[in-house]
Structures are given as C-alpha cells and as structure tokens.
Amino acid sequence: MGGGKEYFPYIGEHCQYDDCNQLDFLPFTCNGCRKVFCLEHRTYRSHACPKADHSSRTVAVCDICSASIEKKANEDDKDSLSQHEKSGTCDPSKKRKPRCPVPRCKEILTFSNKSACKVCNLKVCLKHRFPSDHSCRMTKLVARTGLACKEKKESVLLSSSIKAF
Missing domain, CATH: 4.10.1110.10 (AN1-like Zinc finger)
Incomplete structure (x- = not known):
C-alpha cells in the first residue's frame, strides 16, 4: 500500500x-x-x-579471462580462482581489452593506437591524445631536465649529510 x-x-x-x-x-x-x-x-x-x-553473494574477478567467479562461504579468493583455472572454463581470449577512458569513446587501446598524455599521464586513444580532447586534469610531473636532476641530487646529499651529524 x-x-x-x-x-x-x-x-x-x-x-x-x-x-x-x-x-x-x-x-x-x-x-x-x-x-x-x-x-x-x-x-x-x-x-x-x-x-x-x-543471501549475500561475493565474487572474485579472474585476471586471465575477466570472468566473475562466485565464492563459497569462508572461501579465499586464491582458492576459488585456482579452482576456476583448473576447471577449463578459463579462456584468455575472453579477457576484456582496455578501452579509452573518455566518456562515450569505445576505442580499444592497443600498442599502435595508445597515447599517454604528457600533462596527466592518462592512457587514451589517438583521437583524444591532446589535453583539450579528454578534459585533462593537470598533475605536477617530475621535470627530467639535467638542471632539475642536479638540484635533486644536491638536496638529497645535503639532507643525508645533515642526518649524519
């Protein structure tokens, strides 16, 4: 009612x-x-x-074939996954391929069409490789210039010599 x-x-x-x-x-x-x-x-x-x-059910996801394996009560993930692998139903060809994380993009990422953004380090398809195409969130990346490496090395040496006293 x-x-x-x-x-x-x-x-x-x-x-x-x-x-x-x-x-x-x-x-x-x-x-x-x-x-x-x-x-x-x-x-x-x-x-x-x-x-x-x-009535509660828990599952473990197989890393080889991406299948969901239902666990029995008080059973460990490793036990249920090893039992699944031995059963013969585990097929590596059924594993889900990684896809482009941009909303509504269904492109499967392979070695030839994958690009890592230089600003946020996100792996996207070639269509979304520019920061403006995938709503890039800026993260501070470590500089790889010679001067930056030299400064970092000096700061590490300074901090270790201070601790020695």
Whole structure:
C-alpha cells in the first residue's frame, strides 16, 4: 500500500528502518528480510539485516579471462580462482581489452593506437591524445631536465649529510 502525498497517494513507500520513516518514491525491497527501505538504508549492513548472511553473494574477478567467479562461504579468493583455472572454463581470449577512458569513446587501446598524455599521464586513444580532447586534469610531473636532476641530487646529499651529524 502506498504512502505517497495527497495528490499521488499510491506513489512511493515509507522506509521501514526504525528511526527513518522517510517517504521514498523509488524504494528498495531487501531480498533478505523483505522490508522496504530508502536509498540510505538499502544495504544489509545499513539496516542490520538478520538474514544477510544467507543471501549475500561475493565474487572474485579472474585476471586471465575477466570472468566473475562466485565464492563459497569462508572461501579465499586464491582458492576459488585456482579452482576456476583448473576447471577449463578459463579462456584468455575472453579477457576484456582496455578501452579509452573518455566518456562515450569505445576505442580499444592497443600498442599502435595508445597515447599517454604528457600533462596527466592518462592512457587514451589517438583521437583524444591532446589535453583539450579528454578534459585533462593537470598533475605536477617530475621535470627530467639535467638542471632539475642536479638540484635533486644536491638536496638529497645535503639532507643525508645533515642526518649524519
């Protein structure tokens, strides 16, 4: 039964967390305890669900084929991944290739079309190689000039000689 406002009485429900009772127009139903919660209390931990252990699932991602492997209760990641590799279902050709991180760009990065930005060091496709094309966030890079290296070496030598006394 809805708990909406005057004009829309059947839209949304109130959060069933003890101290909340917030009217949420997109409520979440917990698959453990079957109660309705708002966005803030939707997770097992946030509303202290008594049946969380029975229905919670955890997975490990295979580095070889990018498959999600469901772990059993009290099982280590390494054990489940080694069992997956031995099963014969692990196929390296299914591994997801790295893609250009620019929004809406689906270009797969390979050795021939990959470029590292000189300002932020982000690996992007050739289409987005200029800082203005990938909303570059400026980060301070270490200077590689001879003068900068000499100054750094002198500062290290100075600091080590001061500590010796």
